[in-house]
Amino acid sequence: MNHIKDSLLKIRYQVNGASKNAALIAVSKHQPPEKVAITLQIGQRLFGENRVQEALAKWPTLKEAYPDIQLHLIGPLQTNKAKEAVALFDAIQTLDRPKLATALLKEMQAQNRRPECYIQVNTGHEPQKAGVMPEEADNFIRQCIADGLPVTGLMCIPPAGEDPVPHFTLLKTLAQRNNLPNLSMGMSGDYMQAIACGATHVRVGTAIFGERAGI
Numbered sequence: 001m002n003h004i005k006d007s008l009l010k011i012r013y014q015v016n017g018a019s020k021n022a023a024l025i026a027v028s029k030h031q032p033p034e035k036v037a038i039t040l041q042i043g044q045r046l047f048g049e050n051r052v053q054e055a056l057a058k059w060p061t062l063k064e065a066y067p068d069i070q071l072h073l074i075g076p077l078q079t080n081k082a083k084e085a086v087a088l089f090d091a092i093q094t095l096d097r098p099k100l101a102t103a104l105l106k107e108m109q110a111q112n113r114r115p116e117c118y119i120q121v122n123t124g125h126e127p128q129k130a131g132v133m134p135e136e137a138d139n140f141i142r143q144c145i146a147d148g149l150p151v152t153g154l155m156c157i158p159p160a161g162e163d164p165v166p167h168f169t170l171l172k173t174l175a176q177r178n179n180l181p182n183l184s185m186g187m188s189g190d191y192m193q194a195i196a197c198g199a200t201h202v203r204v205g206t207a208i209f210g211e212r213a214g215i
């Protein structure tokens with residue numbers, strides 16, 4: 001398990017050296033508690049999870065021990081989980097459709113809690129992938145903000161096996177055009193490229209924790 005500490009310290013050093021403005025999200029999905037504990041012991045507080053149920057099973061007790069933990073939802077959100085997501089997460093990075101916007105707004109009002117929202121953009125127009133199409137992003141962003149959602153950024157997952165840089169650049173252009181400060185992009189294989197393109201949040205899982213348990 002020692003490699004986790006070494007990997008996290010190395011990546012943190014790289015990220016901090018490349019940008020004062022980039023935060024490292026440790027993606028802890030499908031990782032066992034003892035691995036997560038190592039990162040907490042060396043000060044990691046920002047984590048990403050991709051499923052509401054899994055996050056609910058793991059994080060409430062850890063949040064009691066470490067109240068400054070920040071949790072980001074980075075996986076698809078079903079509207080019927082909006083209530084639990086608003087209650088647990090500090091940011092929801094996968095807002096991508098009007099129905100979900102409505103559900104989140106309703107829950108934020110009911111719970112008087114306003115986790116930041118990032119809009120996920122399907123920069124590669126991949127049919128199997130979540131996210132608004134880039135051509136529809138401006139309208140959707142404007143609508144969400146007009147409705148009163150706390151939209152602060154954009155998120156993308158470039159197509160596997162493609163050069164991610166054009167996707168990062170597109171996301172940055174969309175964010176600038178809409179005055180959104182946060183850009184969540186870059187994973188284990190390309191986080192340094194993402195930072196060079198202006199990422200404010202990189203989402204790194206396997207490069208910190210090693211391979212995930214079978215999904």
Ligand SMILES: *Cc1c(COP(=O)(O)O)cnc(C)c1O
Pocket residue numbers: 027029050074075157187188189203204205206207
């Ligand atoms: C799993 C996941 C990551 C982390 O991927 P790694 O390649 O393990 O770093 C980042 N972003 C999202 C949306 C994910 O689902």
